[in-house]
Amino acid sequence: MPLLRQNNRLKQHGIWNWSLPAWAGRFEDGRTYNACPSAGICAKTCYARNGTYRIPAVLARHEANLRHTLDDLNGWKAAMLDELDHPKFTGAWVRVHDSGDFHSAAYLLAWLDIARSTPETGFYCYTKELALFREHVEPDPPPNFRWVYSYGGTQDGDLDPERDRVADVFPDEQAIQDAGWHSQAESDLLAVLGPAPVGIPANHIPRFTRLQNGRRWSDWQADTDADRAHRRPRPGPDT
Numbered sequence: 001m002p003l004l005r006q007n008n009r010l011k012q013h014g015i016w017n018w019s020l021p022a023w024a025g026r027f028e029d030g031r032t033y034n035a036c037p038s039a040g041i042c043a044k045t046c047y048a049r050n051g052t053y054r055i056p057a058v059l060a061r062h063e064a065n066l067r068h069t070l071d072d073l074n075g076w077k078a079a080m081l082d083e084l085d086h087p088k089f090t091g092a093w094v095r096v097h098d099s100g101d102f103h104s105a106a107y108l109l110a111w112l113d114i115a116r117s118t119p120e121t122g123f124y125c126y127t128k129e130l131a132l133f134r135e136h137v138e139p140d141p142p143p144n145f146r147w148v149y150s151y152g153g154t155q156d157g158d159l160d161p162e163r164d165r166v167a168d169v170f171p172d173e174q175a176i177q178d179a180g181w182h183s184q185a186e187s188d189l190l191a192v193l194g195p196a197p198v199g200i201p202a203n204h205i206p207r208f209t210r211l212q213n214g215r216r217w218s219d220w221q222a223d224t225d226a227d228r229a230h231r232r233p234r235p236g237p238d239t
């Protein structure tokens with residue numbers, strides 16, 4: 001069973017993708033998981049928690065991928081390197097996670113090793129795991145490994161758009177243009193190769209559109225963080 005696939009959207013640009021289940025769930029053996037530890041409001045409107053991604057066979061494959069990385073990281077890395085050895089990956093791009101994120105430092109380091117071992121293949125990702133990247137990627141990234149930090153996570157407050165390459169989900173293309181950001185709608189690779197900051201038009205899933213309510217994900221997350229801070233009990237005279 002191949003580890004890397006091509007979905008319709010990415011295939012037209014020759015991009016291969018690696019998928020984990022989006023956000024949290026429970027394996028058949030009863031263990032719980034969270035493949036997106038820093039997901040925030042994004043989990044409420046995540047395209048990968050909808051449609052074909054929820055077809056049982058598809059979700060089962062993504063969960064099997066995650067279990068492989070959790071239960072046998074070295075074996076998984078060897079299998080990925082073996083697959084990437086095929087000539088079709090020379091000059092190709094791999095999107096690391098069209099769903100899911102870097103769920104641990106060890107898993108992120110495994111991907112960095114994979115990228116260093118296959119310099120003729122390009123790797124890219126969106127991620128909300130800012131602290132992991134600050135520590136493990138930013139000091140010495142492999143030249144063939146690109147990333148963009150995406151808003152809508154619990155670490156948004158530590159992003160610096162002046163310094164970081166960032167992406168935000170907008171209600172539509174017009175909102176991206178009005179903000180002076182740069183849409184990646186033409187090709188997903190623009191997220192890491194095109195001008196920044198990067199705008200992503202929201203998907204048109206009606207229940208998600210209602211929840212987003214015309215907001216950018218960054219604003220929605222900031223509102224949520226502010227609400228939480230407001231509700232948090234303040235230390236009183238007896239505490």
Ligand code: SF4
Binds near residue numbers: 035038039042101128
């Ligand atoms: S981090 Fe990405 S895949 Fe995970 S819930 Fe958020 S948008 Fe979905």
